[in-house]
Amino acid sequence: MLGAAGSALMGLGTGALAQQTQQTERSWMERRRPSCPQEAWPEKLMVSQVSRLQWGSDEVCEVQVSFGPGERPSASDMSPQEEDPLSCIHACCTRRPQTESQKLSFLASVRAVCEAEDCGAHYRLCVCPLEVAQCIEALLQEEPAERLDTELRQQAMSAVAAMSSAWPLPEERKSGLLRACLSSVLRLPRHEDAKDLDAALYTETMEALHRLLQGLVGSAGTSVLMELQNILELLLPFTTCQLAAVEERAVACIGRLLAFSNTCSLPKVCSCFMGAVVLRHHCTENQRFPVLGKLAGQLILCCTSTDEGTRDEAMKAVHQLFIFIASQRVWLWKKDPKKPQLRERWQTLFYEHVSQENNASKIFRMFLKYLQYPERVSIFLTAIESMTAPSLHSTELAAHMVDVLAAEARFPPGQVRKIVKTIYGSLPSIEAEPALESLGRALLVLAGKHPREMVSSLLGCSPTCTSVTVTMWREMLSEPSAVEKVLQELLQVLTNHSLRHMSTFTGDRPRVLALAQAARTIPEILQLPLVMKEAEAIFPQLFLALLLQVSFTTELTLQEVEIFWEEHRQHQLTPIRSAVQALKVLLCSVGLQRQMEAIQEQGGWDALLSTVTHLQGVQVVARVMRELPGALRDPIFHQLVELLSTKLCSWEMVAMVFLVEMLEGVDPSEELHRVVSLFNTCLQSQSVGTQQLVLRSILELSKRPDAARKMLGLLPCIMEQLQDADSGARAVALPVLSTLLRLLERGKLSLVALELAGNLPVLFEDESGTVRQLSMHLFLDTLSFVEGREKRKMRKEVYRSLVPLYLHLHDEEESVAKASQKAFLGATRFLRWRRLQRLAEVAQFWQIGECLLVERRKSAAQDYLGQSLLYLQSPQEPLRREAVRFIELVGRHESTTARTRRWWFGRR
Numbered sequence: 001m002l003g004a005a006g007s008a009l010m011g012l013g014t015g016a017l018a019q020q021t022q023q024t025e026r027s028w029m030e031r032r033r034p035s036c037p038q039e040a041w042p043e044k045l046m047v048s049q050v051s052r053l054q055w056g057s058d059e060v061c062e063v064q065v066s067f068g069p070g071e072r073p074s075a076s077d078m079s080p081q082e083e084d085p086l087s088c089i090h091a092c093c094t095r096r097p098q099t100e101s102q103k104l105s106f107l108a109s110v111r112a113v114c115e116a117e118d119c120g121a122h123y124r125l126c127v128c129p130l131e132v133a134q135c136i137e138a139l140l141q142e143e144p145a146e147r148l149d150t151e152l153r154q155q156a157m158s159a160v161a162a163m164s165s166a167w168p169l170p171e172e173r174k175s176g177l178l179r180a181c182l183s184s185v186l187r188l189p190r191h192e193d194a195k196d197l198d199a200a201l202y203t204e205t206m207e208a209l210h211r212l213l214q215g216l217v218g219s220a221g222t223s224v225l226m227e228l229q230n231i232l233e234l235l236l237p238f239t240t241c242q243l244a245a246v247e248e249r250a251v252a253c254i255g256r257l258l259a260f261s262n263t264c265s266l267p268k269v270c271s272c273f274m275g276a277v278v279l280r281h282h283c284t285e286n287q288r289f290p291v292l293g294k295l296a297g298q299l300i301l302c303c304t305s306t307d308e309g310t311r312d313e314a315m316k317a318v319h320q321l322f323i324f325i326a327s328q329r330v331w332l333w334k335k336d337p338k339k340p341q342l343r344e345r346w347q348t349l350f351y352e353h354v355s356q357e358n359n360a361s362k363i364f365r366m367f368l369k370y371l372q373y374p375e376r377v378s379i380f381l382t383a384i385e386s387m388t389a390p391s392l393h394s395t396e397l398a399a400h401m402v403d404v405l406a407a408e409a410r411f412p413p414g415q416v417r418k419i420v421k422t423i424y425g426s427l428p429s430i431e432a433e434p435a436l437e438s439l440g441r442a443l444l445v446l447a448g449k450h451p452r453e454m455v456s457s458l459l460g461c462s463p464t465c466t467s468v469t470v471t472m473w474r475e476m477l478s479e480p481s482a483v484e485k486v487l488q489e490l491l492q493v494l495t496n497h498s499l500r501h502m503s504t505f506t507g508d509r510p511r512v513l514a515l516a517q518a519a520r521t522i523p524e525i526l527q528l529p530l531v532m533k534e535a536e537a538i539f540p541q542l543f544l545a546l547l548l549q550v551s552f553t554t555e556l557t558l559q560e561v562e563i564f565w566e567e568h569r570q571h572q573l574t575p576i577r578s579a580v581q582a583l584k585v586l587l588c589s590v591g592l593q594r595q596m597e598a599i600q601e602q603g604g605w606d607a608l609l610s611t612v613t614h615l616q617g618v619q620v621v622a623r624v625m626r627e628l629p630g631a632l633r634d635p636i637f638h639q640l641v642e643l644l645s646t647k648l649c650s651w652e653m654v655a656m657v658f659l660v661e662m663l664e665g666v667d668p669s670e671e672l673h674r675v676v677s678l679f680n681t682c683l684q685s686q687s688v689g690t691q692q693l694v695l696r697s698i699l700e701l702s703k704r705p706d707a708a709r710k711m712l713g714l715l716p717c718i719m720e721q722l723q724d725a726d727s728g729a730r731a732v733a734l735p736v737l738s739t740l741l742r743l744l745e746r747g748k749l750s751l752v753a754l755e756l757a758g759n760l761p762v763l764f765e766d767e768s769g770t771v772r773q774l775s776m777h778l779f780l781d782t783l784s785f786v787e788g789r790e791k792r793k794m795r796k797e798v799y800r801s802l803v804p805l806y807l808h809l810h811d812e813e814e815s816v817a818k819a820s821q822k823a824f825l826g827a828t829r830f831l832r833w834r835r836l837q838r839l840a841e842v843a844q845f846w847q848i849g850e851c852l853l854v855e856r857r858k859s860a861a862q863d864y865l866g867q868s869l870l871y872l873q874s875p876q877e878p879l880r881r882e883a884v885r886f887i888e889l890v891g892r893h894e895s896t897t898a899r900t901r902r903w904w905f906g907r908r
Helices: 002-010 014-031 085-094 100-115 119-125 129-142 152-166 171-186 199-218 221-240 244-261 292-302 308-334 340-356 360-370 373-386 395-408 413-429 433-449 451-461 467-476 480-494 497-501 510-525 529-537 539-553 558-571 575-589 593-601 604-608 614-625 630-646 652-663 668-682 688-702 705-724 727-741 746-765 769-785 789-810 814-831 834-841 845-855 860-873 877-907
Strands: 046-055 058-066
Touching (some): 085 129, 100 129, 100 152, 152 199, 171 221, 221 292, 244 292, 292 308, 292 360, 308 360, 360 373, 360 395, 373 395, 395 433, 413 451, 433 451, 433 467, 433 480, 451 467, 451 480, 480 529, 529 539, 539 652, 575 593, 593 604, 630 652, 630 668, 652 668, 652 688, 668 705, 746 769, 769 814, 789 814, 789 845, 789 860, 789 877, 814 834, 834 845, 860 877
Antiparallel strands (some): 046 058
């Protein structure tokens, strides 16, 4: 209720808030018991003046006092008049206090209101908790870090403690306020090193900080673990400060806070607290403690600090942390009553270790017995980060921790990514040789255990493969056992077509992962002897992956090119040039430098760099590679078939161009079945270019006796291309059909020829002269292929072809006109129309139209008319003119026929 009222009042303006405060203040003062403010001042103070200061629209009481020699102001000296602490608070929140006395009056007022038994005062102060917390934070930030000569820090923390006891601190200011308290106190110089730092005041201030932190934890109720974790996360950064005094105080605060927490009644912790795998469970934030691993790792490292005081405090804190973990283990074991003896034995051994062990390395080993992989990962990361500041802690211990954790732990994929990212970020700042060696060993071990996660994580760290990334690659590839696994994963990324359809800026920017390899990774790692040997073993896969990678770079967006260009601007290295360079390096590394130079001489590399000539460059590369010895060439061909058989993606056109060129130099008999299946799939591709390439390949194979009959299964798909494909694909499909038809057995040949004859007349009108010519030649061939019952059905298809063939006798292209004459002559022979046959033989084309109308049945004129009308839209003027003439002939013929009929019926 109070929170709701406070939120409502927060919306009031400054004037309204002041008026509300004054009204509630009068009501509060009426209920207070009479007081004698004069008696509250110590006798040693000499009151010189009491005045009312006007701050904005509010008044606040300022007490100006004089001190004796060597005296300093205290909270009791600066107590405000008891009649108006709320007015003092309101005025200080409106306008920040400037003098020391005003600041102490404000803090004392906050304490007075929070500690008062009057609920009305609490209500009035909770109206503006954000402003009060912000004002206290600002006062602490203004305090000079080099000296401690007033009680302000102490009183500020007492005020914050009082506020937290009265009501929860506002969450949006809580972390900032606590950070200000910690920074103001922990960053003070050592009290023995500063002349103006009073030892007693220093001790009191530190105790006030301890009381504040313990009070926050003690009053957190069921959220005690969450409160403890929040405070520890604020304290941990101070344990890595370069100042020994700051580190010592922070570690001491952690130790004291853990000791206090061990006396509290902690809630039951979920099993996932210790990293146990618990399926289908739900736990609240109050039952988790994810800071445990980082805390343990940092305290263990502090046990090796160069500062003796820090080492002592760290050892105390470590012992308290052991007790803390033990208490949580007890909760888990109480759920399993079957092992009481084991629990008692463990507790006995545990406390013996805590009391006897003082060696940091052995303490670390002990911790590993009680922590699971989430905490181990945190320790791993903490050890790596500590290597960047070797002057604070023992580098040897950090290196030992990394070695042990890398060798023993098995991490989930998400945790591996964290480790790689931390190593990548820390490596440039690490100089100590033991640290660098341990990280190298860790990378090697992790690469052997988690090759996929290591490869994807390292590529994600740097999309353009920086020098740090190259160093990490070299470490991962320093042993034969890891080389094979890592290179296989690199291949997976290079050939993973799904990455090519993702956005540039999603997650770890997957579209540029493969580019990172082609950019610098492949050329760099190929220089390593172990990698070179493995590259020879997987050369076909690696070669094709890089070739397709070159093609992929032509699809990159402008933003993706900019990502790459930023890293390589000084080398004038564009993405596609980088990929081509990687391909050159690969060829040279496996002893194919002569082939690399041959491609250069034929302009292949330069052609690859341009999107206009890119496919021509692929053809040049393929022609050079098909001249390789069979031991190298055949595996490339087999791998190419494998690649196209399993993945059809944006670069299928490039792969098909390479395959077509390779077919001329290899024996595909071993892969023929898969090749035919591949062709069948590619013929249904949406890419017109791919369809044409497949048809050219089929045409090439159909000329080989050993492969031609295997192509017959593709006839249905090829015949579909006649209807759906463009003129380019039709021009290739027609010769293929002409070749394959001759390989069919007579019975099936007759059926296929009949079906094909029905589809061909449409192609007589194609825009391509080549298609028109080839379709007429093929139509003529089908007439000789039919037999039996199909021959009678074929007459209908021949009738449909007569008018188109007759009109194309006037085609502008001479070759088409000649093809039409041959086909028309073949049709008349098939129909046994001798008069038309003679006219076609002597090329008396102007009489063919009239003869057609005489030879056909009575309804033929209407069919001829419909076919002729279509040619009125022909782009060729001779065809339009002949169509008009033929239509006129049909009209005269119909008129004459009608008159004849009327005369005949009239005579009857």
